[in-house]
Amino acid sequence: MSxxxxxxxxxxxxxxxxxxxxxxxxxxxxxxxxxVFEPFIRLGLEREEKVMYVTDNxxxxxxxxxxxxxxxxxxxxxxxxxxxxxxxxxxxxxxxFFSPFGMIQLLQAETLRALDEGYSALRxxxxxxxxLKGVPGSQRLIEYEEELNHxxxxxxxxxxxxxxxxxxxxxxxxxxxxxxxIVIIGTExxxxxxxxxxxxxxxRVSDDVKLNTCLNNLLQWGRTEEKIKKIExxxxxxxxxxxxxxxxxxxxHDFNNLLMGIQGRASLMMLNTDAHHPNFEHLKxxxxxxxxxxxxxxxxxxxxxIEFRHEQITDLNIIMKRMNRVxxxxxxxxxxxxxxxxxxxxxxxxxxxxxxxxxxxxxxxAQAMSGKGNLDIRTENVVLNRYDxxxxxxxxxxxxxxxxxxxxxxxxxxxxxxxxEPFFSTKKVGRGIGLGLASAYSxxxxxxxxxxxxxxxxxxxKFDIYLPAINTEIKDEFGLTDEILRGSETILLVDDExxxxxxxxxxxxxxxxxxxxxxxxxxxxxxxxxxxxxxxxVILDMVMPEMGGGEVYDxxxxxxxxxxxxxxxxxxxxxxxxxxxxxxxxxFIQKPFGMEQLSQxxxxxxxxxxSCKFPCQ
Numbered sequence: 011m012s013x014x015x016x017x018x019x020x021x022x023x024x025x026x027x028x029x030x031x032x033x034x035x036x037x038x039x040x041x042x043x044x045x046v047f048e049p050f051i052r053l054g055l056e057r058e059e060k061v062m063y064v065t066d067n068x069x070x071x072x073x074x075x076x077x078x079x080x081x082x083x084x085x086x087x088x089x090x091x092x093x094x095x096x097x098x099x100x101x102x103x104x105x106x107f108f109s110p111f112g113m114i115q116l117l118q119a120e121t122l123r124a125l126d127e128g129y130s131a132l133r134x135x136x137x138x139x140x141x142l143k144g145v146p147g148s149q150r151l152i153e154y155e156e157e158l159n160h161x162x163x164x165x166x167x168x169x170x171x172x173x174x175x176x177x178x179x180x181x182x183x184x185x186x187x188x189x190x191x192i193v194i195i196g197t198e199x200x201x202x203x204x205x206x207x208x209x210x211x212x213x214r215v216s217d218d219v220k221l222n223t224c225l226n227n228l229l230q231w232g233r234t235e236e237k238i239k240k241i242e243x244x245x246x247x248x249x250x251x252x253x254x255x256x257x258x259x260x261x262x263h264d265f266n267n268l269l270m271g272i273q274g275r276a277s278l279m280m281l282n283t284d285a286h287h288p289n290f291e292h293l294k295x296x297x298x299x300x301x302x303x304x305x306x307x308x309x310x311x312x313x314x315x316i317e318f319r320h321e322q323i324t325d326l327n328i329i330m331k332r333m334n335r336v337x338x339x340x341x342x343x344x345x346x347x348x349x350x351x352x353x354x355x356x357x358x359x360x361x362x363x364x365x366x367x368x369x370x371x372x373x374x375x376a377q378a379m380s381g382k383g384n385l386d387i388r389t390e391n392v393v394l395n396r397y398d399x400x401x402x403x404x405x406x407x408x409x410x411x412x413x414x415x416x417x418x419x420x421x422x423x424x425x426x427x428x429x430x431e432p433f434f435s436t437k438k439v440g441r442g443i444g445l446g447l448a449s450a451y452s453x454x455x456x457x458x459x460x461x462x463x464x465x466x467x468x469x470x471x472k473f474d475i476y477l478p479a480i481n482t483e484i485k486d487e488f489g490l491t492d493e494i495l496r497g498s499e500t501i502l503l504v505d506d507e508x509x510x511x512x513x514x515x516x517x518x519x520x521x522x523x524x525x526x527x528x529x530x531x532x533x534x535x536x537x538x539x540x541x542x543x544x545x546x547x548v549i550l551d552m553v554m555p556e557m558g559g560g561e562v563y564d565x566x567x568x569x570x571x572x573x574x575x576x577x578x579x580x581x582x583x584x585x586x587x588x589x590x591x592x593x594x595x596x597x598f599i600q601k602p603f604g605m606e607q608l609s610q611x612x613x614x615x616x617x618x619x620x621s622c623k624f625p626c627q
């Protein structure tokens with residue numbers, strides 16, 4: 011029976027070995043033998059240990075040639091005496107017989123000699139096949155292996171005893187295994203719970219100790235089986251969660267496409283509606299509903315994306331003021347009290363993610379107050395000393411703190427302990443899926459910050475968010491205005507959703523641009539190839555059947571290396587979108603988006619106002 015070669019894991023375990031370790035190696039093939047002894051010796055040489063190889067089944071030339079092929083400069087190490095090879099007949103049986111205690115004394119002497127020569131330890135490995143030659147005393151092999159466990163602990167010596175499985179009787183190998191605390195099988199290394207204390211095999215251990223040893227071995231075996239079952243269960247759960255993530259991502263993508271159609275039509279209607287018209291407020295309400303629905307889709311996307319943040323230097327007061335205006339519009343019966351520190355320190359954050367955190371907390375607060383109550387919002391600069399920082403799980407230093415306190419129903423201790431668990435919710439079915447606060451916790455921790463909640467039943471709740479402050483000035487970021495920016499260039503809009511093509515075409519035309527449209531990647535390439543000299547920008551959907559946005563972008567770039575592309579998707583910027591951006595795509599906009607946001611993205615690319623490598627969402 012041969013074993014899968016796993017040299018990487020073996021070498022990682024070898025890194026943790028040190029003086030006092032006693033191992034045996036059971037192997038079937040020459041490759042398994044090589045993969046074990048080469049890194050064992052190489053690591054000893056690198057650590058300034060004296061290394062000794064005892065040959066028997068292999069010749070000295072075999073071993074040295076293998077080490078040389080492995081990149082070891084054997085001549086240098088041999089010349090200074092650090093690498094020594096010796097035949098088993100000249101070590102174990104040099105007097106014509108084998109003595110376990112005499113051999114241990116010899117090891118002690120060789121270890122002291124290595125230390126006197128300036129080496130940090132003696133590292134030894136060798137082939138136990140000499141014991142099969144019938145030399146007087148060789149039947150005491152197991153006694154010797156067992157006595158080594160008295161010598162090795164506390165010594166400056168470590169060893170691997172080599173046993174080719176096809177040369178030894180199973181009964182001997184069973185006793186060998188019981189005499190070694192660590193076992194290598196093929197190229198897999200294990201802590202040996204079959205290991206038995208010194209003297210056990212020679213009958214010098216009492217029945218009580220033997221019983222306890224057997225019972226402990228059984229317990230360890232049971233715990234190992236339990237660990238295996240736990241790993242299998244976790245693997246099964248991970249597979250289920252991966253399926254959930256895939257499903258969630260697909261639903262969120264299609265949902266965002268539908269919201270894009272609603273948002274686009276609302277934007278067009280608002281262009282033709284006076285701000286004093288009775289329907290204008292309803293249109294603003296539709297936009298608000300779209301935003302809240304997009305936040306829900308964003309929570310689903312959190313479970314289908316890899317971690318990525320596009321961080322900007324930000325004044326959190328700007329974010330809080332914007333979120334507060336939205337909240338006041340949506341929750342007219344909640345009185346909001348805003349207490350924002352005037353000279354708030356800057357932070358470096360992913361703005362959409364922080365907005366998502368605030369929105370999630372606001373939503374929970376509104377539901378806890380049943381639409382009536384007070385919401386206190388405070389920002390302040392704080393300096394956390396070592397004790398305060400440790401208590402909330404961050405590094406000591408300067409932080410910006412956001413406090414959000416409501417007068418809702420509050421939570422008891424049992425709920426508080428689970429508040430940040432995914433899929434945990436106290437809401438009725440249909441009113442929440444238990445992702446909001448779990449996402450908030452993940453986002454804040456990802457920014458090296460902390461989020462804490464304080465609550466009592468009937469006394470409301472308070473969330474404190476800590477984000478690391480940075481010592482720099484805030485630059486005026488492009489895109490914070492609500493103005494619709496216009497132009498006259500030619501834009502190619504590519505999307506497989508007819509609804510988005512129809513609404514998008516009219517929106518872009520209302521901005522003053524000339525517009526071409528394509529319903530598929532293939533059609534987009536045909537149009538671009540014929541018109542690339544006059545197309546200034548391509549707005550490209552990322553997910554389309556037959557030919558996706560990534561392939562379309564690459565082929566457009568082969569036609570025109572300077573093609574300008576704004577990537578659009580119902581998925582978030584993470585994952586595939588990020589890969590396309592790395593290949594030179596000029597920007598990304600996530601559906602659903604408003605007319606103002608789209609206009610600013612377009613002008614940002616055409617006027618080259620956005621120069622960051624990974625454009626903001």
